[in-house]
Structure formats: C-alpha cells, structure tokens
Amino acid sequence: MSNPLLLRGSRAAAALIGRRRAGGTDGLPGVRPAVQRRFIIDTSYSTHFMDFKGSSIPSSMKKLVVTKLSQDFREAVTVRTVPVPTPGDAELLVRNRFVGINASDINYSAGRYDPSVKPPFGAGFEGIGEVVGLGLSASSRYTVGDTVAYFGSGGAFAEYTVIPAKEGVPVPCVKPEFLTLLVSGATAYIALKRLGDLANGETVLVTAAAGGTGQFAVQFAKRAGCHVIGTCSSDEKAGFLKSIGCDRPINYSTEDLAKTLRKEYPKGVDVVYESVGGSVLELAVNSLANKGRLIVIGFISGYQTASGIAPFKGGTLPVKLLQKSASMRGFFLPHFIGDYKEALSSMMQMFAKGELVCEVDCGDMAEEGRFVGLESIFRAVDYMYAGRNLGKVVVEVAPPTADKSKL
Incomplete structure (x- = not known):
C-alpha cells in the first residue's frame, strides 16, 4: 500500500x-x-x-x-x-x-x-x-x-x-560490516587509544575477544605492537582469534584461565580490555602487572540480573592497585564523542584497504x-x-x- x-x-x-x-x-x-x-x-x-x-x-x-x-x-x-x-x-x-x-x-x-x-x-x-x-x-x-x-x-x-x-x-x-564499526569498533579504538596508553612490546589481555568489540581490541592492540591474549569459549573462536593476529587464544571451556595466566605470564599483563565483569574482572585485577591499566567497557555477565551488576569482590581493590601502581578506568562511548569522527575515519580507511577484519x-x-x-x-x-x-x-x-x- x-x-x-x-x-x-x-x-x-x-x-x-x-x-x-x-x-x-x-x-x-x-x-x-x-x-x-x-x-x-x-x-x-x-x-x-x-x-x-x-x-x-x-x-x-x-x-x-x-x-x-x-x-x-x-x-x-x-x-x-x-x-x-x-x-x-x-x-x-x-x-x-x-x-x-x-x-x-x-x-x-x-x-x-x-x-x-x-x-x-x-x-x-x-x-x-x-x-x-x-x-x-x-x-x-x-x-x-x-x-x-x-x-x-x-x-x-x-x-x-x-x-x-x-x-x-x-x-x-x-554492507553489515559497516555496522561493526559504529559502536563496537569505535569503543575498542577510542578506549585503547585514550585509556590504554599502549606501547610496543606490552602484553594485552582482551576478554570475550571473539565478540563484537573484542575482535577490534585484538586487532588494534596488535597494530600497536603488543602481544595479545584473548579469552573465548570454543576452539572455533580460538581459530578465528589466531586468524586476526591474537598471539595466545585461551579457550576457557577447556583451559583454566587463572592457571594459564599465572603460568605463562608470571609478571602479569600490562593492559586488560574487559567486558565480562564478575569473577573475570576479579581475575583481571589479580593479573595486572606493575603499572598495569585495566579498562572496563562493560560487564555483560550481570546485565540479565535485576541489579545489572555481576557480583564483584572489590574490598581489597585499593590495596591491589596501590601495590602495583596500577589503574582501573571505565569507558562509556557517549563520553568520548569528540574522538568519534577521527576513529570512524581511521577504521573506514583500514577496512577499505583490507587492513581490518569486521x-x-x-x-x-x-x-x-x-x-x-x-x-x-x-x-x-x-x-x-x-x-x-x-x-x-x-x-x-x-x-x-x-x-x-x-x-
């Protein structure tokens, strides 16, 4: 009609x-x-x-x-x-x-x-x-x-x-690929640039790395010359992470995440890009290296609860941050709109050149x-x-x- x-x-x-x-x-x-x-x-x-x-x-x-x-x-x-x-x-x-x-x-x-x-x-x-x-x-x-x-x-x-x-x-x-850049890509790009202070040779942990925003955090950290660890829930996702440059995918359904991090990264990780919350956030705090930076971009494990927040044992958080001279910062995209145009332009160029997987x-x-x-x-x-x-x-x-x- x-x-x-x-x-x-x-x-x-x-x-x-x-x-x-x-x-x-x-x-x-x-x-x-x-x-x-x-x-x-x-x-x-x-x-x-x-x-x-x-x-x-x-x-x-x-x-x-x-x-x-x-x-x-x-x-x-x-x-x-x-x-x-x-x-x-x-x-x-x-x-x-x-x-x-x-x-x-x-x-x-x-x-x-x-x-x-x-x-x-x-x-x-x-x-x-x-x-x-x-x-x-x-x-x-x-x-x-x-x-x-x-x-x-x-x-x-x-x-x-x-x-x-x-x-x-x-x-x-x-093309639906352009949709991946608007929120998911922009969140990873701006958060890592403004809050991550990435330096060549540092170690970056990305949780939910095969998800909408995690995939971009992996790629941007690699472009900065970092060693990247990515958590995921299946071998298929681990394979995908390897294909986009992740150095150490960890399938937490078959590996103990805490033990793996302690064994393979005894000095801790320099930057964490965290979106899960709860026990994963606790583990991320414990895994920080001296002067480490933890970026909270979400806590999806708690969204379906009445409070919207996953339980987090943070009573000793000030002590842990102080002992490592570490920091924990939150990122909410609407607060960084001034960075949005440059981020989108840069990602569009990377995608057009085949340098970014979406x-x-x-x-x-x-x-x-x-x-x-x-x-x-x-x-x-x-x-x-x-x-x-x-x-x-x-x-x-x-x-x-x-x-x-x-x-």
Whole structure:
C-alpha cells in the first residue's frame, strides 16, 4: 500500500540538482559511493522529499517498542505496527536493511541509562540502509538513494527510522560490516587509544575477544605492537582469534584461565580490555602487572540480573592497585564523542584497504537459521547472551529492493 502523503510544496523548480554533502560525519577519507547518486527535484518551498515510487514507502511499518522496563528483553519489548514517520527539516528517513545487536540493548530496555525516559520508547541503537526521504535542509548534504549508517539513542529496531542528518555516516554500500564499526569498533579504538596508553612490546589481555568489540581490541592492540591474549569459549573462536593476529587464544571451556595466566605470564599483563565483569574482572585485577591499566567497557555477565551488576569482590581493590601502581578506568562511548569522527575515519580507511577484519554473525549457524526480519531480533539477543556469536551480531531487517525511482 502506497503512502497517501504527497511530495509537498507550493512551487517546484524545473532544475534537477545533485548537491554535495558537507559537514557532519561526511567526507570520510577512503570512503566513496559505490553507486551513482540519484538526483532529486529541487522544490525550493517544500518541507520534505519522499521517494514513494522508487522505495515503495508504505503507510505503516513494524517497530520494536519498549513497553515495560525489564532486563528480560522479550518481556520488555513488543512488536508494534505504527505509521511510517515523516522526516523534519534536518532529518533523514532511512529504510533499514540491517541493524546491530549490542549487549547494552537490555540495559536500555531496563531503563538503566536514563531513568527519566518512560515506556513506550523505541529500542535499538544502530542501523544501516537507504535514504528514502529527507527534509529540505538535509537535502544540502544528502539525496534520496544515498546509503547511510547511524547510531543513536534508540529507535533503530524498526523498518524505517528517522535520524538527524548530522548523525548519518555516509557509506559506499549497504554492507553489515559497516555496522561493526559504529559502536563496537569505535569503543575498542577510542578506549585503547585514550585509556590504554599502549606501547610496543606490552602484553594485552582482551576478554570475550571473539565478540563484537573484542575482535577490534585484538586487532588494534596488535597494530600497536603488543602481544595479545584473548579469552573465548570454543576452539572455533580460538581459530578465528589466531586468524586476526591474537598471539595466545585461551579457550576457557577447556583451559583454566587463572592457571594459564599465572603460568605463562608470571609478571602479569600490562593492559586488560574487559567486558565480562564478575569473577573475570576479579581475575583481571589479580593479573595486572606493575603499572598495569585495566579498562572496563562493560560487564555483560550481570546485565540479565535485576541489579545489572555481576557480583564483584572489590574490598581489597585499593590495596591491589596501590601495590602495583596500577589503574582501573571505565569507558562509556557517549563520553568520548569528540574522538568519534577521527576513529570512524581511521577504521573506514583500514577496512577499505583490507587492513581490518569486521566479522559479522547473522545467525547462519543458529538453530532456527539466519536472523531475518524484526521478529528475529529477539532470537539474536538470546543468541548473543548464550555466548554463541562469533563477531558482531547483526539482523537483516529487509532484503534489497530494485531502484525504480524516477526522481
């Protein structure tokens, strides 16, 4: 069913234009559009442009909405049918092709990030797809048919999402690999650069190393000339870690992690990139070398509990840090937005040159098959929390469509 909205405006100029992007996160070095940009009709007095014929924009869509605060994602989130939103002056309407799954999705659905936000509200932080509608101001940098990735404060788990044009990240094509960079890659890049103080020859321990962000921490530590240890839960993941440069994968399902670290690294490790929490965090503290740095980027082992925090015996933490002149620091990506553009640009260039592996897990090996459609997001979250993913978990929202636009 076609959207009843029409391309609005009191007058339309006859000229066809294609405007270059400027500002925002556009113009990233090494990133060039792989498809020809479609021009749009310049309607100088219009409020927005909508590519109805080319994208077959329906009047309604499916969207995942948090209707109850809970760390149980299935209990908190409901699939609803809602009207397709109309972009404002400086906004883009994106038809989502892929969305990324993050461990923190259940923290958001539990209301832990902003207690003032009450249900109902949209779920999901990141997506990638095609621009099918845009506001007048946004048309100075984008046009219908452009491909963009984005991450924000919720609402990505939908067939269509409206985003501020300034938050869009132009990408050459709709590949799920680009989603891995937005949160997972940026977290590893910025955290290690700003808080890790990596030096050539140091030893770095990455927990959950074969996961969405761990894979990047391994690669960036290797690029800094470090010896990298990575924890994982299977031989398949250990093999993957070796393929991306990890010097010592430790499969904790077959090896005793604490004993292995004590035996093979008696002087301790210089930097720990930690995302598990609980007993793993305790072990990481105990494994620090003199002047060691421990970076906490999460504690996934506790997210599914009522408190959201895994039990941690920290009574002697000040003593342990003092005795080793060690430090323990937290990292939350929104606090480092000033570093984001440079990080993304650098990673995009590395990926374009084939210097960065961006492993994606779309659930092809899951029991019920590939994650396709919004409803499969529930399975994807369960899959990640079962520790089965290798790389970043991504859901395919919709298949590609042929470009039929005459605009």
